[in-house]
Amino acid sequence: AVPAPERAFTDPHSLTSLANPQAGPVPIADLFFARGNAGAAWSPDGKQVVVSTNLTGRYNLWRVSAAGSWPIQLAQSDDSQTGAVWSPDGKWIAFQSDHGGGEIFDLYAVPANGGAVVDLTNSDDISEASARWSADGKSLAFERKPKTATATDIAVFDWATRKVRELTHEATADHLWQLVEWSNDGHFIYANRINADFTDASAWRIDFATAKAEELTPHKGHALIGVSAVSPDGKWLALTSNARSGRNEAALFDIAKRNYRWLEPSPWETESGEFSPDGKQLSWKLNADGRTDIFLYNIANGKSEKVDLPSGLNTADGRSFASDGRLLLKHQASNTPSAYWIVGHDGKATQLTYSALASLDSAALPTAQLVHYKSFDGTLISAFVWLPFNLARDAHAPGVVLPHGGPPDQTVDSFNRTATALASRGYVCIAPNVRGSTGYGMAFQQANLKDLGGGDLQDEVYAAKFLIASGYVDAQKIGMTGGSYGGYMTLMALAKTPDVWAAGVEQYGIISWFTMSEHSDPALSQVLKLLLGDPVKDKKIYDATSPITFIKQIRSPMLVLQGENDIRVPKEEAEQVVARIKAQGGTVDVHYYADEGHGFDKRENLIDALQRTVAWFDRYLKGNTIAK
């Protein structure tokens, strides 16, 4: 068994469908009129907040009074506007935007009181993103990646001259730089240098004047050590490191003495956040099996207090402290769409934004419950299960397994529109955190290395078995759907374990790691070398882990959904899936979304993709030809 935190095993028979006279199929469009939130930032005076939200069906910037007000749209575009940061003089908001999901971002700025948007970097072949203002407002540090480069570097934009100066020049092909923030005195920029498969990282300090970069956390072997903030007096770093236990742990790091003060012991992963403006507190996050809470650590007495928000997924988008110490946090849960909350000096949390359609009553929405089951080799797997209301335990219900992307990622207790749509229509859904997922320590995260679609696929199969063992689900009516690595898993599942699955919906999934290494973004081709080895020397591994090797065995109907501009899993993958299944006489359908990249962003496409998914499962798992 792969080592991971201890959890109690769940008897599948203990799952019990609740009676709920209010329950019924949630209209799919309503789920996407529950708007999303893609980042928020305080104004320097703490009176206003800028939010990236899709109130219009597009992620644009909106300004809202921190005391609560009707939101005012600052900028409009068909393309998503994210990463908003307010200039220190309060006059400008810088942000990033790409074209049609193609991930080649420019940096833009919009006057905070309204006015024309300025394209700051205006470069078609270089991506500029994640801007951070220097405290004097004269410079913006940002992450820079030319389209054909393997590495992301750090550069600075001079506000007065509009000139860009590159600070780092990554020499290896398999490392990238992640910008964190400036020191208050403007002398340094803090950043993380990370290897492309996210198994090794170190905190660095870059001298703004000379561009000299110094590694602050050198270490032997592989360890993930990342800085998330620097204290206002420049003495401490907020660090997250797995060097001590193999699990991410939040720590304070004394820059002069180069030593650690670990915050709170926990069997679960913890992550450092930001310092309060007075430097007395550090925020940190506890991730207990996919449910997260924010805590405030008092640096003087070493005690932590939990921020009082409802249970679920409580997160900080970065830059969450206002200048007077109030906190801006995001809360969501499986039956609650995300919203921003402000935590006052008295610790009381007040909801700032309301994004759900009034008709989406949490009490009528299926809620996810956390379960734990044993996989083929005894490894304990955590999963969220959505059990429909009013369901008879008669082994008649269809079931759907929802694999996540990554592979290093985690299904968390978020508002999951796919699971809600399906569970409200009688599908029992399960979203497992299979080996390879984050959140359970590095040994667990690396347990699918060079074995993609091996042990991790078996963990998905055991998720299906868990549903069947509950007594609710018909073993002949199990489907799978997921995006990216989740799409890969769907292809691998229907091809390698065809007896288990009656239908699949693969969204921008990978059919061949060989063609991926030719067509994917150069940075991701490097990732493949770390995950699988060299495509020529390690051909056997590439063959054994590519769905195309097993595609002849696919028997169940497959729906393919793909963005035209995806640079991570390019359209060639979807085209091969369709061509191969058609050629062997199988059932396959496909829909390509123009102006979409890796995942769908535009409301009409999100609605369309979920409607097609539900219709596919209604047809092939329930035997209905018309979707409701």
Ligand SMILES: CSCC[C@H](NC=O)C(=O)N[C@@H](Cc1ccccc1)C(=O)O
């Ligand atoms: C160490 S995996 C890094 C790849 C990246 N992960 C996180 O964002 C990613 O884009 N993953 C894709 C799938 C993929 C994996 C490897 C190479 C290309 C694509 C995903 O979103 O699941």
